[in-house]
Amino acid sequence: MDMKEQDRRATAETGELYSLRFESGNAGQAERIDFAADDAYQALVIARRESGGRPAELWRGEIRLSTISEISDSFWEIRPSPAKR
Numbered sequence: 001m002d003m004k005e006q007d008r009r010a011t012a013e014t015g016e017l018y019s020l021r022f023e024s025g026n027a028g029q030a031e032r033i034d035f036a037a038d039d040a041y042q043a044l045v046i047a048r049r050e051s052g053g054r055p056a057e058l059w060r061g062e063i064r065l066s067t068i069s070e071i072s073d074s075f076w077e078i079r080p081s082p083a084k085r
Contacts, residue, residue, distance in 0.1 A: 018043040020056040040065065048076060057081075 015036035022031050033050050037043035040060070047058050047068055055069035064081045071077050 016043075016060055018046070019059045020047050020051060021059060022051075022054055022056050044068070044078065 015038045018035055018037050020033045020035075035043075035046055035050070037046055043058060043060070043065075047056065051068065051070075053070045055067065057067050058065045066081055067079045069077050
């Protein structure tokens with residue numbers, strides 16, 4: 001197991017694993033950022049900070065929670081993902 005995988009497992013033990021997924025085409029910027037958060041509220045706070053103003057999807061594990069996008073300087077639109085039936 002490499003160091004990145006060890007870090008990911010340690011992070012998952014301290015909180016839930018979330019990720020921000022971006023559309024491809026942003027040269028030089030990550031298409032995915034993984035992080036740990038205690039709950040969905042904390043994940044949204046982290047997502048806002050880490051997105052750099054880019055629209056992104058917020059995921060908890062393999063479940064898409066929402067899409068976030070910056071409307072203006074301090075206003076963000078959060079669109080929940082439809083519930084699976």
